[in-house]
Amino acid sequence: MSSPPLLEVDRLVMHYVTEKGEVSAVEDVSFSLKKGEALGLVGESGCGKTSIAMSLLRLQADNAVFKSGEIRLNGENLLALPEDEMRRHRWKDIAMVFQGAMNAWNPVYRVGDQIREALDLHFRPRLSDAEVTERISRLFEMVGLNPAMANRYPHEFSGGMRQRAIIAMALSCDPSIIIADEPTTALDVIVQDQILQELKKIQEELGMAIIYISHDIAVIAEVTDTIGIMYAGKLVELGPTVEVFARPKHPYAYLLLSSTPSVTGPRRKLAPLEGEPPNLLNPPTGCRFHPRCPYATERCSIDEPPMEVVGDGHQVACWNWQEVPVTISQEARP
Amino acid sequence: MSEPLVKVDQLTKLFPVSRGMFRRPVDFIHAVDGVSFEIAPGESLGLVGESGCGKTTTGRLLVKLMEPTSGQILMQDEGSLIDVAHIGSDDLRRFRRRVQMIFQDPYESMNPRRTVFETVSEPLAVQNIGSLREREDRVAQMLQLVGLTPPNTFLFRYPHELSGGQRQRVAIARALVLDPSFVVADEPTSMLDVSIRISIMELMLELADAFDVSYLYITHDLAVARYMCDRIAVMYLGKIVELGDTEEVLSNPLHPYTRALLSAVPVPDPTYRKPEVEIKGGITKAINPPSECRFIERCPWATDICHASEHPPLEDKGAGHFVACHLVDKGAG
Ligand SMILES: Nc1ncnc2c1ncn2[C@@H]1O[C@H](COP(=O)(O)OP(=O)(O)OP(=O)(O)O)[C@@H](O)[C@H]1O
Ligand SMILES: Nc1ncnc2c1ncn2[C@@H]1O[C@H](COP(=O)(O)OP(=O)(O)O)[C@@H](O)[C@H]1O
Ligand code: SF4
Ligand SMILES: [Mg+2]
Ligand SMILES: [Mg+2]
Numbered sequence: 001m002s003s004p005p006l007l008e009v010d011r012l013v014m015h016y017v018t019e020k021g022e023v024s025a026v027e028d029v030s031f032s033l034k035k036g037e038a039l040g041l042v043g044e045s046g047c048g049k050t051s052i053a054m055s056l057l058r059l060q061a062d063n064a065v066f067k068s069g070e071i072r073l074n075g076e077n078l079l080a081l082p083e084d085e086m087r088r089h090r091w092k093d094i095a096m097v098f099q100g101a102m103n104a105w106n107p108v109y110r111v112g113d114q115i116r117e118a119l120d121l122h123f124r125p126r127l128s129d130a131e132v133t134e135r136i137s138r139l140f141e142m143v144g145l146n147p148a149m150a151n152r153y154p155h156e157f158s159g160g161m162r163q164r165a166i167i168a169m170a171l172s173c174d175p176s177i178i179i180a181d182e183p184t185t186a187l188d189v190i191v192q193d194q195i196l197q198e199l200k201k202i203q204e205e206l207g208m209a210i211i212y213i214s215h216d217i218a219v220i221a222e223v224t225d226t227i228g229i230m231y232a233g234k235l236v237e238l239g240p241t242v243e244v245f246a247r248p249k250h251p252y253a254y255l256l257l258s259s260t261p262s263v264t265g266p267r268r269k270l271a272p273l274e275g276e277p278p279n280l281l282n283p284p285t286g287c288r289f290h291p292r293c294p295y296a297t298e299r300c301s302i303d304e305p306p307m308e309v310v311g312d313g314h315q316v317a318c319w320n321w322q323e324v325p326v327t328i329s330q331e332a333r334p
Numbered sequence: 335m336s337e338p339l340v341k342v343d344q345l346t347k348l349f350p351v352s353r354g355m356f357r358r359p360v361d362f363i364h365a366v367d368g369v370s371f372e373i374a375p376g377e378s379l380g381l382v383g384e385s386g387c388g389k390t391t392t393g394r395l396l397v398k399l400m401e402p403t404s405g406q407i408l409m410q411d412e413g414s415l416i417d418v419a420h421i422g423s424d425d426l427r428r429f430r431r432r433v434q435m436i437f438q439d440p441y442e443s444m445n446p447r448r449t450v451f452e453t454v455s456e457p458l459a460v461q462n463i464g465s466l467r468e469r470e471d472r473v474a475q476m477l478q479l480v481g482l483t484p485p486n487t488f489l490f491r492y493p494h495e496l497s498g499g500q501r502q503r504v505a506i507a508r509a510l511v512l513d514p515s516f517v518v519a520d521e522p523t524s525m526l527d528v529s530i531r532i533s534i535m536e537l538m539l540e541l542a543d544a545f546d547v548s549y550l551y552i553t554h555d556l557a558v559a560r561y562m563c564d565r566i567a568v569m570y571l572g573k574i575v576e577l578g579d580t581e582e583v584l585s586n587p588l589h590p591y592t593r594a595l596l597s598a599v600p601v602p603d604p605t606y607r608k609p610e611v612e613i614k615g616g617i618t619k620a621i622n623p624p625s626e627c628r629f630i631e632r633c634p635w636a637t638d639i640c641h642a643s644e645h646p647p648l649e650d651k652g653a654g655h656f657v658a659c660h661l662v663d664k665g666a667g
Binding site: 044045188189190192193194196215216217218219221222224241242245246255256257259260261262263264265267270271272273274276277333 | 384385497499527528529530531532533535536554556557558560561581584594595596597598599600601602603604605606608611613
């Protein structure tokens with residue numbers, strides 16, 4: 001083994017309690033993150049990505065319940081910590097750039113002052129005023145903003161600039177992990193590309209670990225070393241990004257990749273996936289993908305497939321992964 | 335190209351921007367600014383570009399949900415081209431039969447208090463087509479075609495009882511129930527999940543063949559446009575800057591904006607090394623834009639010629655590959 005994991009999510013089960021019953025949003029999910037690693041979590045809307053992100057920071061909704069499992073940061077189980085101790089880790093160790101964060105700036109304060117406040121609260125040892133100012137300037141430069149913008153109000157920033165400033169805020173306390181939940185989803189592709197490239201550069205330079213969360217598998221392909229594919233609250237495949245894209249093993253991963261259009265390569269025929277993802281109030285028995293799975297056998301509707309190691313760092317949860325074609329069909333679109 | 339089905343000439347839509355409540359508008363957003371293109375019968379033209387570049391406005395003008403500030407839209411009708419701005423009430427009814435729109439948000443086209451049957455049959459009712467019985471049959475047939483089967487289990491459902499994908503299928507059934515020849519589809523799959531997106535795209539391709547319709551397919555996603563469209567038009571701040579066969583434009587982009595857009599698109603292949611995007615900053619609003627090239631502020635190539643001239647015309651640079659740029663030579667296409 002190389003370096004020990006920085007973060008370990010170990011058999012995490014998290015449900016939401018609602019009037020209609022329990023929503024099984026995160027079901028027996030395990031993965032780990034090494035120092036400097038870029039991990040991507042990909043899956044459709046409602047599959048539990050944000051629930052995992054929020055759990056890692058212990059910022060889950062009020063009706064969320066951790067049923068079992070642990071989240072360990074440097075070996076310490078975060079789920080067992082009292083709130084005031086958890087607060088020490090937020091921003092300082094784990095920071096977050098979340099979906100729509102660019103709209104979360106308080107409109108009546110200057111952007112720089114809002115970052116200053118975070119630094120005052122979380123950065124230890126405390127910095128002097130001059131040090132804070134200098135640090136904010138450096139952060140702005142790092143994310144491609146003119147440091148003078150720190151004295152401006154949020155409405156003077158474009159959407160892309162506001163999201164860059166959020167990244168500056170997330171970086172402000174030197175976290176060892178950044179969680180980026182759909183960091184660029186609301187942005188146009190040119191701005192998205194600029195921000196992703198910037199984040200990637202900073203992450204590599206500072207040796208931070210990062211968890212990218214996206215519904216867009218192409219975004220994950222560009223920026224991660226490791227990819228986890230989620231379906232209906234379950235992690236169904238986990239492995240090196242290059243390997244999973246070249247040889248997806250889980251039927252859902254295979255079909256997802258077979259149905260992703262691209263502007264490069266030949267114009268392939270895309271294979272549609274039948275049906276729709278299930279309601280997690282009442283997920284299918286056995287393998288949660290079985291009602292939509294072309295490879296399903298009788299066993300799939302009864303027994304839940306465990307994660308099985310299929311290659312170096314590559315795991316898959318499917319009874320019939322050996323039936324899945326080895327590579328994606330390259331048949332051209334007629 | 336055969337006789338066009340739709341011919342758009344110098345289409346322009348300006349929106350006044352009022353400053354303060356009682357002031358007269360002095361500024362204008364040039365949402366669509368001198369746009370010209372043609373669509374052949376059965377052809378699907380993609381309209382791509384960043385948010386706010388004028389895609390939806392163009393679509394709304396074409397289906398007459400909005401009147402242009404200037405310019406002309408001609409639509410083929412029984413062999414002749416009619417001027418959409420000046421159609422009389424009889425012709426207008428026929429126009430509404432032949433031209434439909436599918437919206438990004440299926441809620442926009444589905445009244446929450448109407449059943450699937452009411453929604454899909456409404457165009458038949460407005461056009462006074464068929465008896466109730468015949469309408470029921472027709473709607474059932476349409477539901478079958480769009481994959482909502484068995485139809486009788488969907489007829490009396492309300493929008494909230496449908497998933498996003500199913501709602502979009504209803505919107506497609508409604509758009510095609512009058513057997514139109516032209517449909518504007520405004521980001522019909524961008525709010526859907528990836529696993530559902532492809533089945534809706536496939537459905538739209540199948541139905542385009544079956545019903546012999548042409549699409550103006552609006553999308554901000556170049557990979558989707560590539561899958562759906564015969565030709566694509568790239569828009570920037572109210573102007574079409576490049577237009578041509580889809581594969582030609584994507585493999586040989588000539589306008590600096592198209593090149594930037596294309597190199598920014600994420601590619602679902604972790605081994606692919608993309609070229610660097612040459613332009614900086616984000617798109618701005620087209621309020622009283624400069625008379626020079628609309629792209630001049632962000633253009634990495636801009637020279638004295640660009641600063642000294644008007645916005646370049648959209649010119650054929652060879653084999654029907656149109657580009658609006660002073661620096662792209664003829665014969666490059
Ligand atoms: N009814 C209106 N009144 C005033 N301005 C408008 C109106 N409709 C659109 N605009 C403006 O016109 C420009 C073009 O808008 P349009 O909706 O056509 O863009 P779009 O390309 O469809 O964008 P998106 O990708 O975000 O849907 C924008 O600047 C927009 O703010
Ligand atoms: N506070 C909540 N109460 C009840 N259900 C919730 C709550 N938050 C999320 N959910 C449900 O949990 C599931 C996972 O949601 P989420 O983690 O937001 O998914 P994603 O980020 O992948 O879109 C979904 O079925 C969603 O509807
Ligand atoms: S376990 Fe069965 S149903 Fe689930 S993905 Fe594998 S083959 Fe399909
Ligand atoms: Mg989410
Ligand atoms: Mg639009």
